[in-house]
Amino acid sequence: MKHVLVRHEQAATHAADGYARASGKPGAVLVTSGPGVTNAVTGIATAYMDSIPMVIISGQVPTPLIGNDAFQEVDSVGITRPCVKHNFLVKDITKLAETIKKAFYIATTGRPGPVLVDIPKDVTIAKAEYHYPKKIKLRSYNPTVKGHAGQIRKAVDLILSAKRPMIYTGGGVILSEGSSELIELTQLLGYPITNTLMGLGAYPATDKQFVGMLGMHGTYESNMAMHHCDVLIAIGARFDDRVTGKIDRFCPEARIVHVDIDPSSISKNVRVDIPIVGSVPHVLRSMINVIRDEKLRPDSEALARWWRQIDEWRAIKSLSYRNSDTVIKPQSVVQTLYDVTEGNAIITSDVGQHQMWAAQYYHFDRPRQWINSGGLGTMGFGLPAAMGAKFAFPDQDVACITGDGSIQMMTQELATMKQYQTPVKIINLNNGYLGMVRQWQEFFYQKRYSMTYFEALPDFVKLAEAYGHVGMRIEKPGDVEGALREAFAQKDRTVFLDFITDQSENVFPMIPAGGSQNEMLLAERDEMVSPHDEGMVLL
């Protein structure tokens, strides 16, 4: 077993998480008791929100000392309970092997998630005969994999009756390895498809049926198509508030089919018409079979009209921005990165404006290529996640798109990356601000900027060099491509590219929080308006 000694327990969980997201295999983490566990909690919660399979083994004080406020004691099972799929405290060595088996089984099946196993010190030194069970059965846990045939039949009828259909898919497609079934079904139907932030890559972004990401910073065409569709096919997505906007105006004309392995995801935020509980590839395969066997066809005339409408929305080019030859536009860095890596790199990101630009301008054509903290929105995630992805795929280019705010939360891991030779390209979109918060202060708080400007940033070039890596500072638009090419040519080096970008650039398009999907603001075109009162609550 290869162990990687990280420099901080939060990084351990993010790295294991990045490994799991890139490879599809569960990540494993080992931390000590007390502060080891509390440091890991952020990473555990990150994995939990995005349903990432992970097993965390934590040390605990000896059994007789539990509850005595012993040195480095914390109630690990209690403190992690709200952010794990399940957890265990093993007090008896003879139960250890079975518990570890259960932990991996629970973490990787059904809707995946992190599982913590807390092991007291005396149990770690106790002896027992080793029996690792081949199979495990839990009477209270038996996720539904196959969809209900009757529901699938009803769903197919509704899907084919659509005049203005829309396919909306999320991270569940990637977690369940359902991408090829999704592509087959989507192309069989000829319907438009959008992916959530977590679902990018499940359907090739460069395909003409893909209308871009949806939601708060999604494309105009995807959000308009959502708003106007008459049948919505939701697959492995959870109707998150950043997707739906104002909930009572979400897809007002649509009847909704929802496929998800977790029954509690269905009708949680939005009432659906045809729920199907099951694993995405199984359910989609069944749908494809019904359509093929019965030679069913969508309404091609209605569909052609619908595509004409979507193409009109598309023609607005909602992702266009005004480029500059004096100051580096962050969007152009991501676009150039896409060109230089030929769209093939594994991209991780941190959280903020750069994350949205990465999602918008790097077109992901395959699942597990895009790794970000979508649910919890954890700054500091990107760098250790990139390291984890590099461990999973040492021969692939891995880039971490980050910002000057996020990267400073995890720079100690540059040492780990040196020690284990995991060369990653760090794309720092440095605008000197916590940019997303600055953007909201500009739009919604009358430009009263506060606590978002960094008056003291480190010299990132020297920082990279201090850890034995290559550092580059790029200030001119004309130098962007050359710097990226030079960085990626250094296959076995971690290169920190510090791009000094436009400080005032904003992420567009944008649906202000609490707005509905047809109330988008576009760059250059719209004056920012104050959001509804109920939207302000979400800010």
Place this chain on the structure above:
Amino acid sequence: MNNNKERHLISILLENEAGALSRVANLFSARGYNIESLTVAPTDDETLSRLTLVTYGNEQIVEQIVKQLNKLIDVVKLIDLSETDAIERELMLVKTKASGELRAEMKRLADIFGGHVLDVTDSTYTIELTGTGSKLDNFLRAIDKEAILEVVRSGATGIALGQKALHA
């Protein structure tokens, strides 16, 4: 959708493991669900506890509560007894003043409600009553508020009528 808040009596077979109860309680506080009463005890099967809780919510909330409870690994089976013919019972112990005129009045009311006087002093009665939550509420309303010294309620529990039985 029915948006009226309704009372639901949910009965759960729970793994008899350390922390199982707090997983259920934690779920209610973390997701902001109401919990009116909760009672838990071992069953004839030593690996299982039976937990019964009373909650309020509209149709959508109660549907989510049931789904989220089912998602807990320690929840083996559950039944919403409000959706089926069921008996609900709760135990209440009430200590009341019982001197002067009150003494006969208290005894008479306890008899009407099918209660038993378990303990008698010069000036107090301790009365035991079982029934549905609303019957116990009615008793408390029927007696003089000033006369109540202490009220202890077990929380509601229940079982489905007929041949239907909840087991692992």
